[in-house]
Amino acid sequence: MLFGLFGSAQANSTALGAGIGQGFLDYIDFNVEAEQLGYYSTYLVEHHFTGWGQVSSMLNVLTWLAARTTTLRLGTATMVLPWHNPVLLAEQAATLELLSGGRLNLGVGKGYRHAEFSGFNIPIEEAEARFEECLDVMLKAWGASERFSHHGKFWNFNDIIVEPNLVKRPAMWMGAGSEPSIRKVASRGFNLLLDQFADPKLLRQRIEIFKQAISEQGRVYNPNEVTVARELFIAKDEQDKQAAIERLNTARRRTIEHARAPDKAGGSHILSYAKEGLPPTDTALIGTVAEIRDQLHALKEAGAGYLIFTILGGSRDTLQRFAGEIMPEF
Structure with a gap:
């Protein structure tokens, strides 16, 4: 199995929040140690307007981390495409991919938090269409050997070519949960990000859907x-x-x-699990070494081969003990 990190950081390390809950520079040091301990990757989340000082500029932070590491894969989970200029984002991602020696795992998504869409003055109802157009432009830009133009619903570009030019695009990841969305990830040739809330039974079902979709395309x-x-x-x-x-x-x-809209029930990601208040905590790996080891065996049995962890409170003790006492068994 592969193990990585997943979470955020705060500009102000004195006010701990969700995710890693560390200052930016503390977060860098945390990940440098993770690489030394054998963790495979780290994924940052993108959020805006929280007032908690969360990471809003993932590629900047990951570029700094790339300079401090040599093997750690650098992930976004996820870069919310409806908020970004696709050409500028394609250029920035290509730059990080080049500087890191091909270590970028570019996870992309549509976003789900009402306050963020409201803050950007973008109707959340446009998220799907904006996502699709942004992604199409990015993929075209990375594959273009000649100048091109684009005239779409949200973006227009004239006679452009994205630099730096990449021989191979970054590894692409996309979150999904329903069967149609999982099949869409597979049809794009992307890798699949699964959330932290689904139990092993649901997890197995989602992985099997992805495996079947991959097989139907003739891929291994x-x-x-x-x-x-x-x-x-x-x-x-x-x-x-x-x-x-x-x-x-x-x-x-x-x-x-x-995340929740004031006049609307439900939503995606955490909101879809919070119909009765809060998502269940029994899928979180919180407990003794023996308890966590048992949960990992259940996840492995369900088909999970690659896990990424939000280490609560940025606990160095958890980071180190997992690497020393649990990771070798898997």
Whole structure:
């Protein structure tokens, strides 16, 4: 199995928040240590207008991290395309791919938080169409050997060529949960990002859908092309475990409040699991080493071969103990 990190950082390290909850430079050092401990990758989330100081410029942070590391793969989970100029984003991603020696895992998505779409003054109803147009322009730009023009619904470009020119585009990842969306990921030739909320039974179903879609295209399935996110915290005892769960629920409440539209029920990502309040915490890897080891075996049995962890509170103890006491078994 492969193991990586998944989360965020805060500009102000004195106010811990969701995800890693560390200052930007602390976050860099955290990931440098992760590489040394044998972690395979790190994925940053993109968020705006929270007031929590979360990472809003992922490619900038990952470029800094690329200069401090040599093997760690550098992921976005996800870059929300409806908010970005596709040509500028294609140029920035190509630059990081080049400087990092081909280590970029570019995860892309449509976004789900009401406050962010409202802040950008972009109707969330346009998310799908904006996503598709942005992605089409990016893929065309990376593959173009000659100048081209684009005149679409949201973007217009005249006689352009994206530089730096890439011989091979970055590894592309995309989040999905329903069967149609999973099949769409496979049809694009992208890798699949699966969320941190689905239990092993649902996880198995989603992986099987992806495997079948890959097979129908005549391609060979690689388990490293599916990433499963999970929260992780190694607790000292039951009291420590329950305190970590309460911190996780506090962070999730704040995310839901920021994401939910005031006049609309439901939504995607965490909102689809929060119909009864909060998503269940039993899928999070929070507990003793023995408990987490058992959960990992269940995930492996369900078909998960590549996990990325939000290490709660940015716990160095959890980072180190997982690498030393659990990772070798898998």
